Amino acid sequence: MPLWLQGALESAQAAVISALVVAAPIVTVWATAGFQNSGFDLLARLAGQAWLLIHGVPLLLATAGAGSAAHPDSGTLSLIPLGLTLIPFLLAWRAGLRLARASYTDQLWQALLGSWLMYAGFGVATGFVCRTSDVGISLWSAALIPLIPFGLGMVVGARREAGSWSRLIGVDAVAWLSRTSQHSRWAGSYLGSAIKAGWVALMASLSMAAALLAVDLFIHWNLVVAVYEGLDAGAIGGAVLTIVLLGFLPNLVVFALAWISGAGFALGVGSAAGPLGTAVGPLPSIPVFAALPSGSLDFGFVALVVPALAGALAGWWFLREGENHFDEWLSIKVRARWFTAAASTLVLGAVIGSVAGLLAAGLAWLAGGSAGIGRLTEIGPDPLRTALFVAAEVGIGVVIGYAAGPWLERQQKLREADLEAVNGR
Known part of the structure; x- marks a missing residue:
C-alpha cells in the first residue's frame, strides 16, 4: 500500500473514532428526549460542531435579542475543552507510531502529507x-486548525517510534554538532538545560496548582x-455535564496556576479572581463555579510562594x-568570584524564569477564550500578565534553589555517608 494512502486511512480512522466519541454523550441526551428539537439533522450538526470545537475551531454564534427592539447579536465560542482535545491528539499519536513503523526515514513525509490532507x-x-x-464556521479554520493538535500528536x-529526531527526519545531529565550535556547543548546552x-518549573507549578484545585473542590x-x-x-x-466539566479540567488547572501566581483570571468582562480577592458578577449555574x-x-x-518553590526545584x-x-x-573573563557567582546566578x-513565563503564557492563551454569550466573552487568565508573574516568581525561586543547591547536595552526601557507615557495621 502506498504510504500516502496508508496515512490517509489512518487519519480517516482517527477522525471517525474521535467524532464517535464526541457524539456519544450528545446522542445519549438526544435519545432521552433532552433536546427540544429532536431532528436528526440537529443532532448531526451539533456533534460536528462539538468535534470542531475540541480541535480549537472557533464557532461564531448568532443570537437574537428580545422585545420589539430585537436585533441580531453575535459572539465567538472559542473556549476549548483541552481535556477533550486529548482525544484526537492520542489518536494521532497512535497513527504516528504506526506510520513511522511502516516508513523509512526519507519516506515518512509521504505518509504525513497524505494523513494531513485527509484530516484537513x-x-x-x-x-x-x-x-x-445560528452557528458560523470558517472553512479555512475548519481545514487548518484541526491539523495543529492532530499534526502535533x-x-x-512518530518521534517515539523513531527513537530520535535524527532518525525521524534523516539528519545526523551528532555530525552537525561536531562541525560547530566549542563555544557554540557550550551555549547550546546551557540554553538547552x-x-x-x-519546563521543570512549569510542571512543578502545574502539579501544585492541580493539588490546590483538588483541595478546593474537596472543601x-x-x-x-x-x-x-x-x-x-x-x-x-448529570453524567454528560460531568463529562464536559472533566473536559475542561486542564483549563481549570491552568486557571489555578494563574491564581497562585497572583495574575488571576477572569470569569466574564470586568471580573477578576486572584489570591488577594475575588470580584465576579452573576455566574451561570455550573457546579465547578461553586x-x-x-x-x-x-x-x-501565601499562594504566591508556590511558583517560587517550583523555581527553587528548577534551580x-x-x-x-x-x-x-x-x-x-564569566569566571574566565572576570577574576572576582563573588561577582561572577552572583551575576551568573541572576542571569x-x-x-x-523567562522560559517558564513564556510556557505559562502559552498555556494561558490555550486555556482561556470566550463562551460567546453575554458577559462570558472573557474567560481565563491574561497571557501577558500570567507570563510576567510566573517569570518573576520562578526566577526568584531559581536564584534561591541554585544558591542553596551546594548545601543541599552536601547534606545529601553526608546522609549517604552515614547510611554507608551504618550498613558497614
Whole structure:
C-alpha cells in the first residue's frame, strides 16, 4: 500500500473514532428526549460542531435579542475543552507510531502529507455540513486548525517510534554538532538545560496548582453538589455535564496556576479572581463555579510562594545538570568570584524564569477564550500578565534553589555517608 494512502486511512480512522466519541454523550441526551428539537439533522450538526470545537475551531454564534427592539447579536465560542482535545491528539499519536513503523526515514513525509490532507478534508467537510444561520464556521479554520493538535500528536508518536529526531527526519545531529565550535556547543548546552529547567518549573507549578484545585473542590464539595441538585438534570444530563466539566479540567488547572501566581483570571468582562480577592458578577449555574474562593482572602498571598518553590526545584535541577557554562565563561573573563557567582546566578534566574513565563503564557492563551454569550466573552487568565508573574516568581525561586543547591547536595552526601557507615557495621 502506498504510504500516502496508508496515512490517509489512518487519519480517516482517527477522525471517525474521535467524532464517535464526541457524539456519544450528545446522542445519549438526544435519545432521552433532552433536546427540544429532536431532528436528526440537529443532532448531526451539533456533534460536528462539538468535534470542531475540541480541535480549537472557533464557532461564531448568532443570537437574537428580545422585545420589539430585537436585533441580531453575535459572539465567538472559542473556549476549548483541552481535556477533550486529548482525544484526537492520542489518536494521532497512535497513527504516528504506526506510520513511522511502516516508513523509512526519507519516506515518512509521504505518509504525513497524505494523513494531513485527509484530516484537513474531513475538517472542511464537517465545517461545510455543520454551519447554520445560528452557528458560523470558517472553512479555512475548519481545514487548518484541526491539523495543529492532530499534526502535533502524529509528530510526537512518530518521534517515539523513531527513537530520535535524527532518525525521524534523516539528519545526523551528532555530525552537525561536531562541525560547530566549542563555544557554540557550550551555549547550546546551557540554553538547552535552561529550557528543560523552565519546563521543570512549569510542571512543578502545574502539579501544585492541580493539588490546590483538588483541595478546593474537596472543601467546597457540598456547594458543588448543591448546584448539581439545583439543576435537576437527571442521571443522563448529570453524567454528560460531568463529562464536559472533566473536559475542561486542564483549563481549570491552568486557571489555578494563574491564581497562585497572583495574575488571576477572569470569569466574564470586568471580573477578576486572584489570591488577594475575588470580584465576579452573576455566574451561570455550573457546579465547578461553586468552588471559587470568594470575597477577600486574608492569607491568599501565601499562594504566591508556590511558583517560587517550583523555581527553587528548577534551580536545584539545573545545578545537578552541571551545564552552567555561562558561569564558567564569566569566571574566565572576570577574576572576582563573588561577582561572577552572583551575576551568573541572576542571569540564570532570568533565563529560566523567562522560559517558564513564556510556557505559562502559552498555556494561558490555550486555556482561556470566550463562551460567546453575554458577559462570558472573557474567560481565563491574561497571557501577558500570567507570563510576567510566573517569570518573576520562578526566577526568584531559581536564584534561591541554585544558591542553596551546594548545601543541599552536601547534606545529601553526608546522609549517604552515614547510611554507608551504618550498613558497614
